[in-house]
Amino acid sequence: MFVRAYLRASTKETDANRAKEQLEQFAADKGLKIAAFYVENESGASLQRPALFKLIDDAHPGDMLLLEQVDRLSRLDEADWESLKATLKKKEIKVVALDLPTSWMMTTTDPTMARMFAAVNDMMLDMLAAIARKDYEDRRRRAAQGIEKAKAKGVYKGRKEDADRNALIQRHLKAGQSSWNEIMELVGCSRGTVAKQAALLKAQESA
Structure with missing residues (x-):
């Protein structure tokens, strides 16, 4: 074993x-x-x-x-x-x-x-x-409720985009020499972030 x-x-x-x-x-x-x-x-x-x-x-x-x-x-x-x-x-x-x-x-x-x-x-x-x-769903629900309250008060600005990181991800994707896992390791981001940038890049290229 x-x-x-x-x-x-x-x-x-x-x-x-x-x-x-x-x-x-x-x-x-x-x-x-x-x-x-x-x-x-x-x-x-x-x-x-x-x-x-x-x-x-x-x-x-x-x-x-x-x-x-x-x-x-x-x-x-x-x-x-x-x-x-x-x-x-x-x-x-x-x-x-x-x-x-x-x-x-x-x-x-x-x-x-x-x-x-x-x-x-x-x-x-x-x-x-x-x-x-249940804990995961409860935390997501509380976070969503907090965002809605902040929006109602006009103080919610959302998560600040990391433009430099996203540009770096797109450069790696365009080069086509690194896998998503390698990009995640090099840039220090999640798979979801790479997926989002890949989708944006695809939309830009097809526009």
């Missing part, structure tokens, strides 16, 4: 490696060694997460996906969460999260005990994934 640690943050401004030491300490306490870290800055509400699916592709049956919190894995809606679960189950990947004590038992190598713990853990994973999604 290989332990594969997954670290995720939503934005480039947040350090996705923040929980690395905690995961290493947990593994050491359980007599395990982390074989690889998979790190990315993508929204947990989206399945567009290259590092997560690289981890899944690399994993062998029985490998462990170790993460700090369940919401690092999923803030997905029900349909996407079911899809991700099915993918993990097909590869027989064990999900262990520091904030889910029932998952800690998944570190056992006893097959009978592992099956028993898996049944309990699946239920708890579903519950925490649902809570994480």
Whole structure:
């Protein structure tokens, strides 16, 4: 069994490696060694997460996906969460999260005990994934309400556009020598930002 640690943050401004030491300490306490870290800055509400699916592709049956919190894995809606679960189950990947004590038992190598713990853990994973999604939706709703109030008062100006960054992204896209992931790494932005600039560039070229 290989332990594969997954670290995720939503934005480039947040350090996705923040929980690395905690995961290493947990593994050491359980007599395990982390074989690889998979790190990315993508929204947990989206399945567009290259590092997560690289981890899944690399994993062998029985490998462990170790993460700090369940919401690092999923803030997905029900349909996407079911899809991700099915993918993990097909590869027989064990999900262990520091904030889910029932998952800690998944570190056992006893097959009978592992099956028993898996049944309990699946239920708890579903519950925490649902809570994480609700928290995501609640925060988005509160943010939207705040924006509407600010607009009503005439004080909302929106997010300031980073013109220099966007111009750099478009230059890379025009050159066609870098993948989106490489552009994200070079510029320090999200996939959504690259996608937006690609759409704008396409519109400009077809105008």
